[in-house]
Amino acid sequence: xxxxxxxxxxxxxxRFELSGEAFHHIVRVMRMAPKDQVYLAFNDxxxxxxxxxxxxxxxxxxxxxxxxxxxxxLPNNITIASGYPKGDKLDWIVQKGTELGAHGFIGFPAxxxxxxxxxxxxxxxQERLNKIAQEAAEQSHRQIAPQVxxxxxxxxxxxxxxxxxxxxxxxEESAKQGELANLAKVFQELTDGSRILAIxxxxxxxxxxxxxxxxxxxxxxxxxxxxxxxxxxxxxxLLSAASYQWELTH
Amino acid sequence: xxxxxxxxxxxxxxRFELSGEAFHHIVRVMRMAPKDQVYLAFNDxxxxxxxxxxxxxxxxxxxxxxxxxxxxxLPNNITIASGYPKGDKLDWIVQKGTELGAHGFIGFPAxxxxxxxxxxxxxxxQERLNKIAQEAAEQSHRQIAPQVxxxxxxxxxxxxxxxxxxxxxxxEESAKQGELANLAKVFQELTDGSRILAIxxxxxxxxxxxxxxxxxxxxxxxxxxxxxxxxxxxxxxLLSAASYQWELTH
Numbered sequence: 032x033x034x035x036x037x038x039x040x041x042x043x044x045x046r047f048e049l050s051g052e053a054f055h056h057i058v059r060v061m062r063m064a065p066k067d068q069v070y071l072a073f074n075d076x077x078x079x080x081x082x083x084x085x086x087x088x089x090x091x092x093x094x095x096x097x098x099x100x101x102x103x104x105l106p107n108n109i110t111i112a113s114g115y116p117k118g119d120k121l122d123w124i125v126q127k128g129t130e131l132g133a134h135g136f137i138g139f140p141a142x143x144x145x146x147x148x149x150x151x152x153x154x155x156x157q158e159r160l161n162k163i164a165q166e167a168a169e170q171s172h173r174q175i176a177p178q179v180x181x182x183x184x185x186x187x188x189x190x191x192x193x194x195x196x197x198x199x200x201x202x203e204e205s206a207k208q209g210e211l212a213n214l215a216k217v218f219q220e221l222t223d224g225s226r227i228l229a230i231x232x233x234x235x236x237x238x239x240x241x242x243x244x245x246x247x248x249x250x251x252x253x254x255x256x257x258x259x260x261x262x263x264x265x266x267x268x269l270l271s272a273a274s275y276q277w278e279l280t281h
Numbered sequence: 282x283x284x285x286x287x288x289x290x291x292x293x294x295x296r297f298e299l300s301g302e303a304f305h306h307i308v309r310v311m312r313m314a315p316k317d318q319v320y321l322a323f324n325d326x327x328x329x330x331x332x333x334x335x336x337x338x339x340x341x342x343x344x345x346x347x348x349x350x351x352x353x354x355l356p357n358n359i360t361i362a363s364g365y366p367k368g369d370k371l372d373w374i375v376q377k378g379t380e381l382g383a384h385g386f387i388g389f390p391a392x393x394x395x396x397x398x399x400x401x402x403x404x405x406x407q408e409r410l411n412k413i414a415q416e417a418a419e420q421s422h423r424q425i426a427p428q429v430x431x432x433x434x435x436x437x438x439x440x441x442x443x444x445x446x447x448x449x450x451x452x453e454e455s456a457k458q459g460e461l462a463n464l465a466k467v468f469q470e471l472t473d474g475s476r477i478l479a480i481x482x483x484x485x486x487x488x489x490x491x492x493x494x495x496x497x498x499x500x501x502x503x504x505x506x507x508x509x510x511x512x513x514x515x516x517x518x519l520l521s522a523a524s525y526q527w528e529l530t531h
Binding site for chain 1: 351352353377380381382420421422423461462464465469504505506507508509510511514517518521522524525526528529530
């Protein structure tokens with residue numbers, strides 16, 4: 032069943048309205064009619080199954096049938112921060128990371144990042160990535176659509192650190208030195224509702240001075256197993272491990 | 282450091298020899314010289330650090346410096362069996378799955394698979410996928426290079442089932458019905474050295490009669506969390522979860 036994301040919190044209502052892009056998709060692309068059903072996902076993680084009651088020239092009207100029962104969001108919010116990688120790797124990280132439950136994505140220029148984007152390019156790219164996140168969220172039945180933010184400077188990332196409860200640094204050298212317990216320790220000890228920022232380097236990795244700066248801000252160095260993961264694979268490992276720990280083990 | 286895979290078991294030796302493609306890569310591509318070092322990975326999971334002692338017209342001679350100490354292979358062998366997906370998704374599954382520690386890959390025609398390959402196309406494709414696996418194994422510092430096998434029929438897959446100790450079926454419907462414990466239960470109870478076959482459907486999923494046939498052969502249905510994962514993402518989840526369980530938790 033199709034799923035549409037609304038930029039508003041859920042409020043009990045006798046009828047809901049969709050216009051703009053969602054209207055276009057329902058009426059022109061999916062050619063739905065009254066009695067057809069869709070999911071409406073609100074921005075406070077509430078989602079409902081709704082039935083179309085009426086279609087006007089520019090609005091679809093729906094009525095709530097029931098709340099969606101199962102919880103599809105991870106119990107803790109994980110934001111993936113990626114040092115700008117090459118090519119379309121960020122597309123992959125956002126698409127797959129959304130399927131795997133990431134709460135949001137941040138791109139930032141790491142010391143070894145090669146790509147340089149001006150503000151215009153960055154905005155365009157951000158728009159495209161948000162669209163990828165939204166489509167992946169619909170396809171994977173998420174209850175929220177993750178937001179993607181592309182930062183201009185590393186300082187902008189540092190300015191955001193205080194918004195998180197836990198700061199994880201995926202560091203290849205940790206794995207090489209045999210550090211294989213920090214991630215599990217953090218995941219097992221967290222209280223539900225925590226906000227985690229997980230930082231990943233680009234292809235060339237994080238520079239030692241970057242790692243040091245993050246550690247000074249309270250960052251915890253984590254190995255992700257003994258194999259060397261590419262920059263676009265490491266976030267998927269971390270998200271899968273989080274789901275396994277929080278959703279599959281008891 | 283470069284890593285070369287040898288199709289032979291390790292035997293203590295005063296000198297090792299590389300010819301053919303590895304010779305070409307060392308001499309022509311990497312332009313290495315005596316005293317340079319590489320890893321040699323044998324097909325019994327032993328790997329050594331070796332130094333080049335001499336380069337002849339068609340052979341590189343090396344001497345062993347030391348065994349590679351850290352264990353980089355998962356303690357249990359996981360083979361990923363994918364119902365043939367569309368496009369180049371199998372490339373991705375093999376590349377990322379190799380980074381994440383898969384022991385081998387099998388492609389098979391599932392009921393909802395759309396691609397149809399004749400023997401020639403299949404062989405060509407298999408060769409290409411084995412090359413992808415080898416390159417990913419080198420890059421991620423694996424101690425083995427996974428083998429990829431593309432099967433002609435589903436029967437050929439059934440004929441292979443007895444080679445495995447555990448048969449896991451990733452089944453979306455399990456997740457929808459709230460089954461969220463089987464995978465962790467299996468992973469936690471396994472004895473090291475087990476051989477696992479994990480079966481994944483193509484985009485259209487496994488048909489109910491396929492699932493039934495695998496279950497009759499002892500297959501265990503597993504959900505991979507409450508979100509719907511694409512066919513190329515699900516194996517990466519399973520492999521990451523295995524690494525987390527076996528390599529990161531204690």
